[in-house]
Amino acid sequence: MEIPRHWRLKKQRYSLQGEICPHCEGKIFPPRDVCPHCGNDARTTFTFSGRGKIYSFTHVTEAPAGFEETAPYTVALVQLEEGPVVTAQLTDVQADEVEIGMPVEMVTRKIRSDGDERGIIIYGYKFRPVMQH
Amino acid sequence: MEQPQTQILAHKPAKPVGIVGYGAYVPRYRLPAREVARIWKGGKDEAPVREKAVPGADEDVITMSIEAARNALARARIHAHEIRAVWVGSESHPYAVKPSSTVVAEAIGAPVSIQAGDWEFACKAGTEAMVAAIAMVSAGMGRYALAIGMDTAQGRPGDALEYTAAAGGAAYLIGPAEESLAVVEGTYSYVTDTPDFWRRAHERYPEHGQRFTGDPAYFKHITEAGKQLMKDLGVTAADIQYAVFHQPNTKFPQRVGKMLGFTPEQIQPGLLSPVIGNTYAGAAMIGLSAVLDCAKPGDRILVVSFGSGAGSDAFLFRTTEALVERQRLALQTQDYIARRTEIDYGMYVRLRGKLAD
Ligand SMILES: [Zn+2]
Numbered sequence: 001m002e003i004p005r006h007w008r009l010k011k012q013r014y015s016l017q018g019e020i021c022p023h024c025e026g027k028i029f030p031p032r033d034v035c036p037h038c039g040n041d042a043r044t045t046f047t048f049s050g051r052g053k054i055y056s057f058t059h060v061t062e063a064p065a066g067f068e069e070t071a072p073y074t075v076a077l078v079q080l081e082e083g084p085v086v087t088a089q090l091t092d093v094q095a096d097e098v099e100i101g102m103p104v105e106m107v108t109r110k111i112r113s114d115g116d117e118r119g120i121i122i123y124g125y126k127f128r129p130v131m132q133h
Numbered sequence: 134m135e136q137p138q139t140q141i142l143a144h145k146p147a148k149p150v151g152i153v154g155y156g157a158y159v160p161r162y163r164l165p166a167r168e169v170a171r172i173w174k175g176g177k178d179e180a181p182v183r184e185k186a187v188p189g190a191d192e193d194v195i196t197m198s199i200e201a202a203r204n205a206l207a208r209a210r211i212h213a214h215e216i217r218a219v220w221v222g223s224e225s226h227p228y229a230v231k232p233s234s235t236v237v238a239e240a241i242g243a244p245v246s247i248q249a250g251d252w253e254f255a256c257k258a259g260t261e262a263m264v265a266a267i268a269m270v271s272a273g274m275g276r277y278a279l280a281i282g283m284d285t286a287q288g289r290p291g292d293a294l295e296y297t298a299a300a301g302g303a304a305y306l307i308g309p310a311e312e313s314l315a316v317v318e319g320t321y322s323y324v325t326d327t328p329d330f331w332r333r334a335h336e337r338y339p340e341h342g343q344r345f346t347g348d349p350a351y352f353k354h355i356t357e358a359g360k361q362l363m364k365d366l367g368v369t370a371a372d373i374q375y376a377v378f379h380q381p382n383t384k385f386p387q388r389v390g391k392m393l394g395f396t397p398e399q400i401q402p403g404l405l406s407p408v409i410g411n412t413y414a415g416a417a418m419i420g421l422s423a424v425l426d427c428a429k430p431g432d433r434i435l436v437v438s439f440g441s442g443a444g445s446d447a448f449l450f451r452t453t454e455a456l457v458e459r460q461r462l463a464l465q466t467q468d469y470i471a472r473r474t475e476i477d478y479g480m481y482v483r484l485r486g487k488l489a490d
Contacts, residue, residue: 014199014240047242070190091191092161108199108240109191121227123195123236131464131472 006122013124014108018084020046027082050106052080052127059095066112074098078127092128103130143321143365146271151313152450153211153277154306154459156204157422158197159409159469162187166296168478173291181382185299185410187476188285190484192300193227198283199240201304204463205279206241208314209306213242216306217275218266219249222258222414223302224332225285226251237281248278255330256379257440258282258414259302264320264446266307277308284413289338290487297382297406301469302415303422314459315425315434315450321362323354324444331442341441350443351385352392358445359393359437366449370394373449374432377403377420379439381411389437402427403434408470414440421450423466430454 011017018029019042026037027046035042055077063071074090076098090098091109104127111124164187166180188197198221206213219238226233234249243249248269252258259282266278283302288294310316329350332339355378363369370376376395378386383406390400403420405412412419417438424434430452437447482488 010239014236015242092189107196109189109196110193111191121193121195123240126191131468 003120006120013111016048016050016080016086016106016125018046018048020044027080027084029080029084029086048084048106049081050125051130052078052104052106054098054100054102054104055079055085056100057090057098069113076104076127078104086125089126090128091126097129104128105130141365143319143362145319146267146317148271148273149310149316150267150270150307151310151316151453152305152425153308153312153314154205154207154209155303155314155422155425156201156206156208156463157301157303157419157466157469158201158204158283159186159301159419159466160188160192160197161472161474162189162476162480162484163473164476164478164481168481169296172478173295180296181293181384182297182410183407184475185297186301186412187481187484188300192285194221194223194225194283194285195227195233195236197285197300197302198233198237198281198304201281201283201302202237202241202279205304205306207463208459209277209308209312210462211277211306211308214244216243216277216279217247218269218278219243219247219281220252220262220266220279221281221283222252222254222260222262223282223284224253224255224258224413225287243279254444255440255442256381256411256413256416257438257444257446259418260436260438260446260448261440263305263307263418263448264322266305267317267320270307270309277306280305280307282414282416282418284415286411286413287338287485292338294339294341297411299410299412301409301412301419303418303466305418312455313453314456315452318433318449318451319362319366320446320448321358321365322444322446323358323361325354327354327441327443329441329443347385350441351379351381351439352389354443354445355379355389355437355439356392358447359435362447362449363393363435368433368449370399372433373399373435375399375402375424375428376435376437377417377424378437379417379445380404380406380420381416383407405466405470419466425452425456426460426465426467428452428456430456
């Protein structure tokens with residue numbers, strides 16, 4: 001059980017909340033309080049749009065403990081519209097539909113259950129193909 | 134005691150309020166009714182719907198409510214910081230103890246100084262929350278309140294409910310009338326103690342009292358609520374463009390609509406059960422979102438929910454000029470319905486965790 005860690009990370013996990021650098025306006029995710037672009041202090045909260053593109057991906061058939069429920073699934077490096085690259089599971093997509101450059105959007109889903117039916121449910125960001133309207 | 138017939142029982146908000154934003158959600162998987170019939174009835178059965186929506190393995194009432202709420206916020210074009218209440222009505226909250234509403238509130242960026250809570254009243258849990266949201270905003274306790282009706286309903290394998298028990302729902306942001314895309318003209322609720330459907334604590338699947346489900350439950354409560362509201366507001370079916378009812382199957386809402394004087398054309402746009410099934414606490418609310426997606430300014434919409442146990446909430450809305458530009462600000466109900474991946478009974482059993490029993 002790692003409940004305190006999950007609790008601390010919930011804002012960034014639920015809604016892609018990161019930071020913006022007040023000096024160079026670089027967008028930062030995950031938040032780390034120091035700008036990776038200019039090295040200055042950066043603690044201003046910034047919520048990402050959730051839109052991005054697939055930079056690379058890999059299919060997972062043998063899922064690690066806690067992730068079996070959704071296996072097989074695809075893990076991707078997603079380049080967010082605002083710049084940073086995040087690693088995340090894809091959802092609502094068949095493995096053979098995934099390709100590099102595919103536009104995706106963030107959704108909040110169940111990431112895993114902490115221990116069987118008795119533990120807490122961990123929610124967080126995943127990405128799916130952009131829905132058209 | 135019976136109320137005298139002349140009394141006005143409908144509620145008109147003291148301060149005018151309405152819907153400032155709305156959003157639907159339906160998961161992508163569909164289980165055709167013929168798959169259920171194939172497994173349990175040798176393929177021969179008259180199905181109550183064509184197919185139903187099934188949630189993915191990583192979806193539940195919380196994740197689905199978050200997406201519907203984000204759609205509602207996008208349409209309202211307000212910041213989540215201005216929300217004063219986040220209420221989720223469902224009979225499939227992921228936790229027995231731990232609110233769905235706090236996760237939803239945190240995920241959409243609502244502040245900590247709000248009311249948050251989960252509502253339960255079978256299939257009218259969401260509309261009950263909506264009445265409370267209307268009251269709260271009208272009373273001036275907050276500028277905006279969010280009411281969600283969402284379910285991932287389950288039927289016992291082989292039970293008649295397995296054809297229809299589905300996943301989906303909608304979120305409504307209630308706010309001042311002057312910002313609304315649909316103003317509340319009035320509400321009226323009608324409840325009695327009726328044993329038509331229930332689930333005891335720790336039981337996984339519900340039970341239903343067969344002879345109670347139709348006339349004394351669904352039809353009685355919806356017609357009582359609908360008739361009283363229309364009478365008190367001085368309108369008839371002819372003054373109303375669309376009517377939406379709780380939809381446990383295809384036939385019940387069609388029949389109750391006829392009983393209240395509505396034509397099939399007035400019912401049709403909000404009748405989603407044939408293609409998504411019965412979304413329980415979500416059913417009347419997502420029917421309304423489908424109507425709002427296609428309504429024109431000045432249209433009147435009657436919504437009457439039904440929850441077993443039993444009760445109905447009736448609402449009369451009138452759309453405003455603001456509706457048109459907001460329809461396109463988020464995914465529409467039909468966008469979700471069109472996103473359709475058919476599954477067989479085997480995949481359904483896996484996605485719904487039915488192997489664990
Ligand atoms: Zn910087």
